[in-house]
Amino acid sequence: MTFYRQQYRAPDFLCQKIELEINLDKKSTLVRNRMYFYPNPNSTQRAEEIVLNGEDISLEALRVNGKIIKSFSLQNNELRIKSASKLFLDPFQIEILSRCHPEQNSSLKGLYVSNNLMVTQCEAEGFRKITFSIDRPDIMSVFTVKLIALKKDYPILLSNGNLIEEENLANKMHSATWHDPFPKPSYLFALVAGNLACNEKEIICSNGEKKLLQVWADKGNIKKTTFCLDTLENAIHWDESRFGLKLDLDRFMIVAVDDFNMGAMENKGLNIFNSSAIYTDQNLSLDQDYVYTERIVGHEYFHNWTGNRVSCRDWFQLTLKEGLTVFRDQEFSSDRLSKQSGKDVRRINFVNSLRSSQFSEDAGPMAHPIRPDSYEAIDNFYTSTVYSKGAEVVRMIHTILGEDKFKHGMDLYFKRHDGCAVTCDDFVGAMQDASQIDLSQFMLWYSTPGTPILSIQENFDSKKNIYSLTLIQSNKLNHVSKKPDLHIPVKIKFISPNLKKPVCQNGISFNKEYILNITKKKTKIEFQQINVKPILSINRGFSAPIIIEYEQTQKDLLEQLAYEDDTFNTWDIIQRTYCLIILNKQKFGKKFLAILKKILLREDLDAGFRSTLFNLPAESFLAQKFDEYDPEALLKNIHFYKKQLAQLFELEWLKLFDAMNDGKKYDLTPDQINRRALKNKCLDMLLWCDIDQYEHLAIKQYFSADNMNDRWFALCPLVLQSSKNFEGVLDDFYHQYKNIDMLIDKWFSVQATQLPKGPDYIDQIKKLQAHPDFNIKNPNRANSLLSSFSYINTFAFHNLNGSGYQFWAKSVLTLDKINPQGASFLAKRGLDSGHWDKLHKQCFYNHIDELFKNKNMSKNLLEIVRLIQNIKRKNSL
Numbered sequence: 001m002t003f004y005r006q007q008y009r010a011p012d013f014l015c016q017k018i019e020l021e022i023n024l025d026k027k028s029t030l031v032r033n034r035m036y037f038y039p040n041p042n043s044t045q046r047a048e049e050i051v052l053n054g055e056d057i058s059l060e061a062l063r064v065n066g067k068i069i070k071s072f073s074l075q076n077n078e079l080r081i082k083s084a085s086k087l088f089l090d091p092f093q094i095e096i097l098s099r100c101h102p103e104q105n106s107s108l109k110g111l112y113v114s115n116n117l118m119v120t121q122c123e124a125e126g127f128r129k130i131t132f133s134i135d136r137p138d139i140m141s142v143f144t145v146k147l148i149a150l151k152k153d154y155p156i157l158l159s160n161g162n163l164i165e166e167e168n169l170a171n172k173m174h175s176a177t178w179h180d181p182f183p184k185p186s187y188l189f190a191l192v193a194g195n196l197a198c199n200e201k202e203i204i205c206s207n208g209e210k211k212l213l214q215v216w217a218d219k220g221n222i223k224k225t226t227f228c229l230d231t232l233e234n235a236i237h238w239d240e241s242r243f244g245l246k247l248d249l250d251r252f253m254i255v256a257v258d259d260f261n262m263g264a265m266e267n268k269g270l271n272i273f274n275s276s277a278i279y280t281d282q283n284l285s286l287d288q289d290y291v292y293t294e295r296i297v298g299h300e301y302f303h304n305w306t307g308n309r310v311s312c313r314d315w316f317q318l319t320l321k322e323g324l325t326v327f328r329d330q331e332f333s334s335d336r337l338s339k340q341s342g343k344d345v346r347r348i349n350f351v352n353s354l355r356s357s358q359f360s361e362d363a364g365p366m367a368h369p370i371r372p373d374s375y376e377a378i379d380n381f382y383t384s385t386v387y388s389k390g391a392e393v394v395r396m397i398h399t400i401l402g403e404d405k406f407k408h409g410m411d412l413y414f415k416r417h418d419g420c421a422v423t424c425d426d427f428v429g430a431m432q433d434a435s436q437i438d439l440s441q442f443m444l445w446y447s448t449p450g451t452p453i454l455s456i457q458e459n460f461d462s463k464k465n466i467y468s469l470t471l472i473q474s475n476k477l478n479h480v481s482k483k484p485d486l487h488i489p490v491k492i493k494f495i496s497p498n499l500k501k502p503v504c505q506n507g508i509s510f511n512k513e514y515i516l517n518i519t520k521k522k523t524k525i526e527f528q529q530i531n532v533k534p535i536l537s538i539n540r541g542f543s544a545p546i547i548i549e550y551e552q553t554q555k556d557l558l559e560q561l562a563y564e565d566d567t568f569n570t571w572d573i574i575q576r577t578y579c580l581i582i583l584n585k586q587k588f589g590k591k592f593l594a595i596l597k598k599i600l601l602r603e604d605l606d607a608g609f610r611s612t613l614f615n616l617p618a619e620s621f622l623a624q625k626f627d628e629y630d631p632e633a634l635l636k637n638i639h640f641y642k643k644q645l646a647q648l649f650e651l652e653w654l655k656l657f658d659a660m661n662d663g664k665k666y667d668l669t670p671d672q673i674n675r676r677a678l679k680n681k682c683l684d685m686l687l688w689c690d691i692d693q694y695e696h697l698a699i700k701q702y703f704s705a706d707n708m709n710d711r712w713f714a715l716c717p718l719v720l721q722s723s724k725n726f727e728g729v730l731d732d733f734y735h736q737y738k739n740i741d742m743l744i745d746k747w748f749s750v751q752a753t754q755l756p757k758g759p760d761y762i763d764q765i766k767k768l769q770a771h772p773d774f775n776i777k778n779p780n781r782a783n784s785l786l787s788s789f790s791y792i793n794t795f796a797f798h799n800l801n802g803s804g805y806q807f808w809a810k811s812v813l814t815l816d817k818i819n820p821q822g823a824s825f826l827a828k829r830g831l832d833s834g835h836w837d838k839l840h841k842q843c844f845y846n847h848i849d850e851l852f853k854n855k856n857m858s859k860n861l862l863e864i865v866r867l868i869q870n871i872k873r874k875n876s877l
């Protein structure tokens with residue numbers, strides 16, 4: 001069944017409050033649910049029946065206004081109750097008794113078991129697996145929840161809001177009753193039951209109020225949650241000071257859970273996290289893991305306002321909460337850094353991942369606007385488009401309005417919509433009204449799929465002294481004439497170092513950054529009395545999520561590089577140069593190398609920045625430059641250039657590797673993190689340069705490092721390139737860390753991405769799959785092998801004997817039986833197939849028949865498989 005955004009209809013009934021009594025038992029949990037409904041005053045129709053959602057649960061009893069009811073039907077996960085006479089015209093109460101079976105539930109949605117815990121996951125449509133309800137986000141109710149369980153096994157019972165009562169009951173049972181004063185949609189409901197330890201602190205907010213912050217985890221891991229707890233406190237203070245948004249509950253809880261499909265979930269007052277997102281310590285975490293933890297802890301907390309207090313009217317509006325909250329977590333993460341250079345590198349990393357994952361989504365069959373028009377399974381739309389491009393769209397509003405007006409917009413948004421479930425139009429409307437800036441054209445970003453292209457033509461007439469710049473916007477997905485043009489805010493600067501007289505024409509000054517608001521298909525800017533062509537610095541800081549098409553040779557790029565003063569653009573020019581060289585199989589130009597070398601050795605520059613400059617463009621980014629490409633050839637080509645770069649600067653890597661190895665004790669200051677990044681870049685390059693000669697450096701670092709970051713980045717290149725002694729190191733790693741799940745995930749993952757050693761490579765993957773520690777039911781473990789292999793191990797996945805494709809298809813189907821959401825994530829790998837060359841395409845479609853023929857898959861997976869079939873058909877294969 002397809003759902004369409006345009007078909008939204010206000011609900012017939014609203015639900016004022018929900019009272020749940022849950023008898024927790026992992027085999028069979030009994031749920032008593034009392035819902036207080038009333039007819040929706042805004043609904044146009046008078047409903048004759050009420051339809052409740054319920055999935056994989058069994059109905060035991062049903063009462064309306066206290067009376068047992070017989071006139072209902074239960075079909076296709078819908079419980080329809082017919083109105084007896086005028087029953088539904090006034091407020092009415094429905095009470096339902098039903099059962100669910102947590103232990104049998106492997107979908108990680110609804111109520112399920114993870115190790116010794118019972119936990120829930122309700123977004124987007126999981127509440128219906130716990131009890132019958134109108135499971136849609138525009139119905140917000142006040143929840144009171146009584147949890148009952150055996151005290152010995154489940155001493156801790158948590159749910160949303162405030163704990164109002166605890167009781168000891170007969171038969172060694174006990175109960176806890178929670179009340180959440182804030183009305184919320186069912187997708188924000190949560191409970192956790194189990195034997196958990198707590199890491200807590202009390203904080204004082206700016207208005208003097210005391211709040212209790214708690215992180216819950218199993219006893220053995222509780223020590224690893226301190227960074228998380230501190231980050232939560234930082235996030236609370238940040239949201240107060242940047243946006244004036246306060247924590248509205250007396251207590252705020254975070255729980256670590258080992259089996260979780262996503263990173264984390266923002267349930268009101270009870271955030272549930274994939275444990276791998278919050279456990280950190282010196283001997284466990286990479287430096288980048290801390291950045292991730294900081295962002296995600298912030299993200300879930302920030303949802304408390306952007307998502308929970310103001311929620312989404314329907315799931316098509318998902319970016320309303322996700323785009324905005326990603327923007328907020330990015331800002332938080334950046335504001336945590338004091339140096340501008342650190343913030344710049346963070347921006348580069350965000351953009352880099354946007355361009356490799358979201359741009360390719362926009363270029364494939366899953367391309368959708370940040371607010372999609374239709375879906376089969378909403379789970380499939382938790383995409384980088386909705387999240388990351390959504391965040392860029394909010395960032396553009398911030399750029400157009402400026403910080404102050406943006407803040408006023410946020411204030412107005414909450415003033416108007418607090419406690420409501422609203423749409424993206426409401427958000428942009430508040431921004432527009434608060435700023436008095438017309439955003440009607442800007443709104444098109446919400447309905448336009450595909451990455452906009454801005455092509456640049458410069459013209460300099462040295463006789464007439466006229467310089468002109470023409471910018472033309474287009475989008476590969478639109479038939480040029482049909483689609484209206486977007487409002488694109490582009491930060492721009494005309495750089496003219498030898499300017500004699502100041503130039504200022506049409507309100508534009510040379511040598512000064514300003515925001516060019518592009519609103520037409522074609523924009524032309526002209527300057528007169530210009531005797532030297534200025535250098536154009538455009539889309540500075542990546543102010544808009546677009547592709548700049550700018551025909552430049554290596555020479556042009558280098559000239560620009562010499563004058564460029566925007567850090568993002570400096571990085572981007574170097575990336576463009578790499579692209580040009582790799583795609584046209586050119587040589588590294590002498591001048592380019594000289595500049596690179598100079599930058600590499602410049603001690604006044606941020607070491608983190610220097611190290612990112614030597615990352616070649618990702619395969620998935622380069623692939624976007626082709627309609628069709630040979631994946632194996634492309635990666636070989638990238639490797640060829642990486643090896644060259646490694647060899648060309650061999651002495652520099654060696655020198656810097658020593659210099660960055662300052663022997664200081666490990667700490668987490670930005671300066672040390674940067675030094676480690678550069679040091680490990682050098683190490684990687686040295687191993688690429690000559691694995692046999694430099695292997696010993698990595699082995700030494702692996703065994704002597706006092707932290708996981710350095711150990712890991714020593715192990716990786718050894719394994720990836722199958723150095724002579726890599727097996728010993730890998731074994732050591734396994735034996736040291738066999739009890740630490742997160743590290744064993746890494747152990748699987750690095751082997752799944754290892755460069756293949758022979759034609760029977762797939763046997764090696766199968767061997768890993770048969771390893772006693774492999775467990776397809778745990779998403780982190782499943783991903784560590786299956787996703788790593790399918791998404792990262794190009795040579796093995798694309799092997800033209802078809803073994804990789806076949807293995808992938810089989811894995812998708814196996815996983816679908818257990819965890820449909822996980823399966824469809826893995827299945828999305830096949831959506832890229834339209835871009836592969838004939839040979840790979842053909843081989844792919846020939847080996848995944850099993851997937852096409854399967855008649856028994858989840859709707860999540862079916863939506864993706866159909867898309868893959870369409871590509872196949874389009875290619876007439």
Ligand code: PHE
Nearest residue numbers: 123124262264265266300382
């Ligand atoms: N809403 C969560 C977040 O972005 C993501 C999520 C979606 C988690 C669906 C679980 C299920 O913070």
Ligand code: ZN
Nearest residue numbers: 299303322325
């Ligand atoms: Zn989110």
